[in-house]
Amino acid sequence: MRFDDDVVVVGGGHNGLIASILLARAGLSVRLVERAEHLGGASVGKRVFPGLPARLSKYSYLVSLLPDALAAELGLSLALRSRAVSSYTPAVRDGRPTGLLVEREPGAATEASFAELTGSGEAWRAWTSFYDRVAAFGGTLGPALLGPLRRRSELRDRVDSSTWDDLVERPLGEVLEREFADDLVRGVVATDGLIGTNASLHDSAANRCFAYHVIGNGTGEWRVPVGGMGALADALELAAAEAGVEVSTATPVLALHEHGDHVEVVTEAGSTSARWALCAVAPSTVDRLLGRAAESPEGSQLKVNMLLKRLPRLRSGIDPSVAFAGTLHLEEGYADLERAHRLAQEGTLADPLPCEVYCHSLTDSSILGDLAGRGYHTLTLFGLHAPARLFTVDGARERATEAALAALRRHLAEPLEDCLAVDADGRPCLGAESPLDLERDLGMPGGHIFHGDLDWPWLDDDEPAETPAQRWGVAVSGASRVLLAGAGTRRGGGVSGLGGWHAANAVLEARQAEGATGS
Structure with a gap:
C-alpha cells in the first residue's frame, strides 16, 4: 500500500522540528503539522513589548539539557554562552542585608560568601562535598540521556552507592536536612528539584527533577542561547526547510487512527496517511487523539517577563551586574519552599512567592537590539509552587504576579x-504567564512544562524493551506506529530536543528492521 508520507510529525515545537529534520535528512518523506500559525512552540522569540526591539521568549528561558552532540548532528549555528555567575541569594541576617554568592566555578569568593553568611566554614565544606558527589552522578548519568535507554542496575553499578542512595532512593529533603545546617543553603540546593514541579522536597518527584537539572551534558550547566530562545526555533525552522520537510501550520490534528501498517492522521483540512506518526505533544493529548480517556497534568509555575531601563540596586549593596548575572534566588529558603508547597496544596499561593530571576541580557545583549549599551536589560522571573488550579478565579494571575514581585521588592534598595521601561502605549514593560496561559496559547495540557511528571532516565530492570520505541523511551501504550516525540518522552523534559531525537532514532531502527524482514 502506498502512503501519503513516511512520517507525520504532530507538533512544531523544537522537538517536532528536530525529529522532522533528522528523518527528512535520512531520506524519509516527512510532513509536520502544527496547530498554531507559526513553528517553534514555547521557544519562539518575539518583540513582547510594543514599540521596543527587545526580543524575548514568553515561555522558555535557558538551555541546560540540549546535548552538544545533538546540536553538532543538526549542524545548528547556535551559540550557547556560560553565565558569569551561578547564583546569588539575597538574605537578611541579624537585621542586616547580606547574601550568598556562588560563582560559576566556585572558588575563593564563594567560600568567603558562605563564611560571611553562616559565620563558619562548615557550610562551604558541606557544599563542596555534596556537589563533588553530584558532579560524579551527573558525569555518569549525562551520557545515559543519549541513545537507547540503559537499565537501572547498569547505571546504579556505575555510581557510588551512597550517592545513588541519597539522590535516587532517599527523599531529597531528607538528604538536604542531613547535609546542610543552614536553611538558606538548603533552599538554594533544593530549588533544582522544584522547577515546574509542585512537590514537597520529601516527594520522589523532587529527586527526579533535581536529577535532570544536574545531568545535562554531564554538568547540568544552564547556558544562554545567543539571540535568545527564539534563535533556537529560527535555526531549527531553517534546517527543516532545507531538509525538505513539508510543513502545514494552522492545522490542528483532530484524531489518530492506527491501522496495522500505517496511521491515519485526521486534521481540520482532511486526512493523510503515514507509516508512523510522531507526536511532539503531551502524552495526554496523544491519548485524546487516539480516542482514549485522558487526565491532564497540572503545571505549576508563574513566568514574569520584564524590560528595564537599568538593573535595580539591591539592599545588600552587591553590584547588580553580579547579582543578576546568574540565578537570583528569592524567598527560597528550605522552610519557605516547604511552606509554599503546603499552602498551594491548601489552595493558597504563598505571598511573597518563592521565585528565581534571570537576566539573559547580561550574557547576551544582542536580544536588546538597539537598546544594548544604553543600560536596558531583560529580567525573567520564574515563580514556584503556583499550580494551575489556583489561577481559575478572576484576578488570580495579577495577585500571583504581585506576590512574586513582592519577593523581589523586599530585597531592592529602590x-x-x-527601573521598568515603558512601552509605546505608556505601559510598564511587565507581562505574566500562568499555566492556564500556556494551555491556551500552546495547547499544553494543564500548562505543564514537562508535559507530565518526569521519569527517571532509565528502564527498570523488568521493563520491556522489545521494540525500538520501548528501547528509546518513546513508546505509546497499545500503539506500535504512534510514538511520543516531545517533553513527555522518558528523557524529554526541558529544552533538550531529546524527545524528537529519540523518536527519530526509534523510527529509523524500526524502518531498518522492517526492511530486513521484508515487511
Whole structure:
C-alpha cells in the first residue's frame, strides 16, 4: 500500500522540528503539522513589548539539557554562552542585608560568601562535598540521556552507592536536612528539584527533577542561547526547510487512527496517511487523539517577563551586574519552599512567592537590539509552587504576579517601578504567564512544562524493551506506529530536543528492521 508520507510529525515545537529534520535528512518523506500559525512552540522569540526591539521568549528561558552532540548532528549555528555567575541569594541576617554568592566555578569568593553568611566554614565544606558527589552522578548519568535507554542496575553499578542512595532512593529533603545546617543553603540546593514541579522536597518527584537539572551534558550547566530562545526555533525552522520537510501550520490534528501498517492522521483540512506518526505533544493529548480517556497534568509555575531601563540596586549593596548575572534566588529558603508547597496544596499561593530571576541580557545583549549599551536589560522571573488550579478565579494571575514581585521588592534598595521601561502605549514593560496561559496559547495540557511528571532516565530492570520505541523511551501504550516525540518522552523534559531525537532514532531502527524482514 502506498502512503501519503513516511512520517507525520504532530507538533512544531523544537522537538517536532528536530525529529522532522533528522528523518527528512535520512531520506524519509516527512510532513509536520502544527496547530498554531507559526513553528517553534514555547521557544519562539518575539518583540513582547510594543514599540521596543527587545526580543524575548514568553515561555522558555535557558538551555541546560540540549546535548552538544545533538546540536553538532543538526549542524545548528547556535551559540550557547556560560553565565558569569551561578547564583546569588539575597538574605537578611541579624537585621542586616547580606547574601550568598556562588560563582560559576566556585572558588575563593564563594567560600568567603558562605563564611560571611553562616559565620563558619562548615557550610562551604558541606557544599563542596555534596556537589563533588553530584558532579560524579551527573558525569555518569549525562551520557545515559543519549541513545537507547540503559537499565537501572547498569547505571546504579556505575555510581557510588551512597550517592545513588541519597539522590535516587532517599527523599531529597531528607538528604538536604542531613547535609546542610543552614536553611538558606538548603533552599538554594533544593530549588533544582522544584522547577515546574509542585512537590514537597520529601516527594520522589523532587529527586527526579533535581536529577535532570544536574545531568545535562554531564554538568547540568544552564547556558544562554545567543539571540535568545527564539534563535533556537529560527535555526531549527531553517534546517527543516532545507531538509525538505513539508510543513502545514494552522492545522490542528483532530484524531489518530492506527491501522496495522500505517496511521491515519485526521486534521481540520482532511486526512493523510503515514507509516508512523510522531507526536511532539503531551502524552495526554496523544491519548485524546487516539480516542482514549485522558487526565491532564497540572503545571505549576508563574513566568514574569520584564524590560528595564537599568538593573535595580539591591539592599545588600552587591553590584547588580553580579547579582543578576546568574540565578537570583528569592524567598527560597528550605522552610519557605516547604511552606509554599503546603499552602498551594491548601489552595493558597504563598505571598511573597518563592521565585528565581534571570537576566539573559547580561550574557547576551544582542536580544536588546538597539537598546544594548544604553543600560536596558531583560529580567525573567520564574515563580514556584503556583499550580494551575489556583489561577481559575478572576484576578488570580495579577495577585500571583504581585506576590512574586513582592519577593523581589523586599530585597531592592529602590522601587522596581523606577527601573521598568515603558512601552509605546505608556505601559510598564511587565507581562505574566500562568499555566492556564500556556494551555491556551500552546495547547499544553494543564500548562505543564514537562508535559507530565518526569521519569527517571532509565528502564527498570523488568521493563520491556522489545521494540525500538520501548528501547528509546518513546513508546505509546497499545500503539506500535504512534510514538511520543516531545517533553513527555522518558528523557524529554526541558529544552533538550531529546524527545524528537529519540523518536527519530526509534523510527529509523524500526524502518531498518522492517526492511530486513521484508515487511
